[in-house]
Amino acid sequence: MANILLFFFFCLAANDYRVDGTTLPISTTEEDEIKRHLNLINKPPIRSFQTEQGYIVDCIDIHKQPAFDHPFLKNHKLQRKPTFLERRKHAFYYVTNKTLDFVLEKFSCPKGYVPIRRTSKDDLINEIKTTSFAHHHLAQSFPGNHLVAMIMDNREDGYMGVNGHINVYQPKVRKYQMSIAQIAVQNGESNGINTILFGWQVSPQIYHNKLTHVFVLWTSDSFRTTGCYNMMCPGFIQIDPHFTIGLPIINLSTYEGPQFEISLSISQDSQTKNWWLVAQNRHIGYFPAALFSNLSTANRVGWGGRVSGVMKGQSPPMGSGHFPDGDLTHACFIRKISYVVSDGSTEEPVQDVPKLGGDNPQCYGLKYFGFLDPQNRFTLQFGGPGGSCAI
Ligand SMILES: *[C@@H]1O[C@H](CO)[C@@H](O)[C@H](O)[C@H]1NC(C)=O
Ligand SMILES: *[C@@H]1O[C@H](CO)[C@@H](O)[C@H](O)[C@H]1NC(C)=O
Ligand SMILES: *[C@@H]1O[C@H](CO)[C@@H](O)[C@H](O)[C@H]1NC(C)=O
Numbered sequence: 138m139a140n141i142l143l144f145f146f147f148c149l150a151a152n153d154y155r156v157d158g159t160t161l162p163i164s165t166t167e168e169d170e171i172k173r174h175l176n177l178i179n180k181p182p183i184r185s186f187q188t189e190q191g192y193i194v195d196c197i198d199i200h201k202q203p204a205f206d207h208p209f210l211k212n213h214k215l216q217r218k219p220t221f222l223e224r225r226k227h228a229f230y231y232v233t234n235k236t237l238d239f240v241l242e243k244f245s246c247p248k249g250y251v252p253i254r255r256t257s258k259d260d261l262i263n264e265i266k267t268t269s270f271a272h273h274h275l276a277q278s279f280p281g282n283h284l285v286a287m288i289m290d291n292r293e294d295g296y297m298g299v300n301g302h303i304n305v306y307q308p309k310v311r312k313y314q315m316s317i318a319q320i321a322v323q324n325g326e327s328n329g330i331n332t333i334l335f336g337w338q339v340s341p342q343i344y345h346n347k348l349t350h351v352f353v354l355w356t357s358d359s360f361r362t363t364g365c366y367n368m369m370c371p372g373f374i375q376i377d378p379h380f381t382i383g384l385p386i387i388n389l390s391t392y393e394g395p396q397f398e399i400s401l402s403i404s405q406d407s408q409t410k411n412w413w414l415v416a417q418n419r420h421i422g423y424f425p426a427a428l429f430s431n432l433s434t435a436n437r438v439g440w441g442g443r444v445s446g447v448m449k450g451q452s453p454p455m456g457s458g459h460f461p462d463g464d465l466t467h468a469c470f471i472r473k474i475s476y477v478v479s480d481g482s483t484e485e486p487v488q489d490v491p492k493l494g495g496d497n498p499q500c501y502g503l504k505y506f507g508f509l510d511p512q513n514r515f516t517l518q519f520g521g522p523g524g525s526c527a528i
Contacts, residue, residue, distance in 0.1 A: 193255040196246035207371040251375040285495035285503035286441030295434030298404035298477030308454040314446030315340040322435035331432040348385040456520020461504035472516040500526035
């Protein structure tokens, strides 16, 4: 079980390197590199917005996004929508009455421009430290990293997508801690892992606040030289004029109270092989196929939670902070779990039995209910209070 998890949510090692607040120094050369990188990823905006939480969101020419600076995307032709748009409509269910309001939806960029969260120097310093950590700690279980996941990896012909409605909470974390709920696609082994993780995340280190943010994380080489959160390096191409990666979700679920969820998909276009991110039925944007070294199909898909960072001997809460107990207003859920197979059709785990795993059952749990009921369909719950965990 531990092996499956280690490989699957591999990037768990790549995300946090600080334990009890220790930091790595930044050299002068790195300072210069930071300035150069900031100039590369922060394009001149036609208009900018300051969000209520103090972020700056820039409206950038859709053809001049950072991704187009990527050497592999020199001749990339922008795709405004995936070719599966018509075919896969049925894949997204809309039975929930609870809608989420995203902060950015108050703003709008002019036609031909897309909103991109501006990256600050601090953001980047954290990113660089995170990456250099990843270089040294690849394939190792890292103290303070814990995860629970449900994984499917038993199809010869691979997977083309993963779907689920994730319940949105705001677990209380400390400064150098992180708590995540995610879906994932992955392919490759050891140093050649290609992966895209999509979900929500609380990480004061990355966002400079304790709010819950929509995030994406990717790599094409097990985080050795490629990959980053959100749009902090060239890679992701933003298409949606409103919904921006990295912005906070303002409506949150509470224990036994109203529940808010976000429907998420990572979905491959069978013609272009690009990987699209879909949230609340909006095609936010995509990772071009050319970015990846080995992701023409995925050999694993998964759903689950992850935390990192030990502060004063305590690991942070995951999900709602409560253990799974079958009551969907208690622990964080992922419902309407499904995946896309090689012919483009969406399937549920009716016959396939997923693998379940967690590395620290006294702190975090995962419970898979299979087919729960016609409204929730295939559902799991995960999470827990954290605290003094082993490892
Ligand atoms: C959702 O809406 C339906 C139809 O309007 C209603 O019957 C149901 O009680 C609502 N569910 C919740 C949880 O509010
Ligand atoms: C690509 O991924 C597959 C599935 O994990 C693996 O079998 C294959 O060896 C990988 N290819 C390369 C070139 O790494
Ligand atoms: C979402 O949060 C906003 C801001 O707090 C609030 O005005 C709005 O009513 C909330 N929406 C729902 C459906 O509760």
